[in-house]
Amino acid sequence: MIPSEVADLRAALLAWYDVHARTLPWRTPPGAEVRTDPYRVWLSEVMLQQTTVPHAAPYFERFTTRWPTVTDLAAVEDADLMAAWAGLGYYARARNLLACARAVANDHGGVFPDTEAALLALPGVGAYTAAAVAAIAFDRAANVVDGNVERVVARLFAVETPVPAARPELKRLAAILVADDRPGDWAQALMDLGSGVCRPKSPLCLMCPISQWCAGRATGEPERYPLKTKKAARPxxxxxxxxxxxxxxxxxxxxxxxxxxxxxxxxxxxxxxxxxxxxxxxxxxxxxxxxxxxxxxxxxxxxxxxxxxxxxxxxxxxxxxxxxxxxxxxxxxxxxxxxxxx
DNA sequence: CATACGTGGGA
DNA sequence: TTCCCAAGTAT
Missing domain, CATH: 3.90.79.10 (Nucleoside Triphosphate Pyrophosphohydrolase)
Known part of the structure; x- marks a missing residue:
């Protein structure tokens, strides 16, 4: 994809996002000057790892009501935190959440670091979450690649390599689209497109703002992407x-x-x-x-x-x-x- | 690179 | 019923 096409695609998706952005408690609205508190961005991103918005949302409300700041969270007893997380699953997230809050409180003066590299060093913060917080909370031009973005990119470029082997290639392709203009909105726009339009099943190509650049759609079988290797049966x-x-x-x-x-x-x-x-x-x-x-x-x-x-x-x-x-x-x-x- | 690690909802 | 997931991370 040549630079002028990238620019046009970016403009089309951001324009779509200006109109169709979802309103969520942790979301920074498109074009907002005041960004969402990094604590809330981080907390939402951890809760949303492998978890649906409807499942995570009530937990997010309870957590931010009980513990309005990362310093409040850092002071919680382990057992209280685990109890509050009960039912949300992947409980290592809760253990790492507390470790991360304490690291921010003790090692960073209660202020979240504002670079991707420093965020990545925190417990429970991996490549995706570090990039997402950097982009959404600090408006940094990070390459935010989650399952939604992988799907969008796999279709956009009609990637024939199956996941998970294709992950590095998908990330490299996603990076082509990242720019310094509205990085936080870009990350959220791409994820919103993936969850609402470029869905795993029955993608809504007729509503897609970037379908004219989509090689997957051009094949006539966009739903085929991303290709997947078969999983082992569950014992x-x-x-x-x-x-x-x-x-x-x-x-x-x-x-x-x-x-x-x-x-x-x-x-x-x-x-x-x-x-x-x-x-x-x-x-x-x-x-x-x-x-x-x-x-x-x-x-x-x-x-x-x-x-x-x-x-x-x-x-x-x-x-x-x-x-x-x-x-x-x-x-x-x-x-x-x-x-x-x- | 493969595996361990939860849950609830939808087709 | 059965399968596939949903905004991943740690080891």
Whole structure:
């Protein structure tokens, strides 16, 4: 694509964005002089990693209400932060979120660094998030490449290499379109185009402001891009969750190790999760009764969790069940709801 | 480069 | 039902 075409394409997309920009709590409106607080940009970007806007939005509202600044967030107890994140998934994000807030508070005087390189050095901030914060919060000409941008670029240039192998090439192609004019708006425009028009299925080419430059559309099969390598089938595992209750509506819970699946989160005591039915001992001797099973799907395996319930005393972390229901990972919330329905 | 890491919604 | 995801990062 020659420079004059790039300039025309950029102008067309930015003009479209001026009219069609989505209004979101963390969004800097097109052409705004006052940019969104870097703290809010960073928080939204972390929450939106592999997560839909409708899922993340209520979390964003709760977090910014409880913790209006990064310094406020840095002062939170680990367990409180993990509880507030419960249900949003990918819990390493929550652990890194806190580590990042503390790094900004302690090492940067409570002020987010304003360069891509310095942002990249922060915990939980990778190539995408560093570029996004640099562009959106600081209006720097960063090459912001997320899944949406990859799709737009793969179609625009009809890239025949499948992802993930094509990632470096897609990033290089995206960089051709970056310029010093309105970098923050450019990043958001490209992502909005990807999510709203250049959709994975049924792209709306007739509404696309840059379709005249799109090689993918010219092939007649824009939806074919980006090509993908086939994924391995998801294995299935089985396990047991034990719900030990006392007479006052409390439930025995445990804190999971900081690393690994659901790391750092509160959960029910369980057996190991294995391919074959587990033959595990309950955490305490009691009159255990079957309460059925719940199914849950993680990214890399699916799980059938058999639920067993008993009344008794346990040497666990006891938490009022009302709090537990609101602050457990979904797999445990399902199991607990199943047990309490007995 | 491959793998681990959640969740809920839509086709 | 089953599959595919959605604004990725760390190791």
């Amino acid at each position: 299935h595992r089985q396990g047991i969750a034990w719900v030990l209750r006392d007479g006052r509506g409390r439930v025995a819970l445990v804190r999971r190790p900081d690393k690994g699946l659901l790391g750092g989160m509160t959960g029910l005591p369980t057996s190991d999760w294995t391919e074959t039915p587990p033959d595990a001992q309950p955490p305490v001797a009691a009159d255990w009764a079957e309460a059925g099973a719940v199914d849950h799907v993680f990214t890399h395996f699916s799980l059938t969790l058999t639920v067993r319930v008993a009344t008794g005393q346990g040497d666990f972390l006891w938490t009022p069940e009302a709090v537990a229901l609101a602050s457990l990972p979904t797999v445990f919330r399902k199991a607990l709801e199943r047990a309490l329905a007995m």
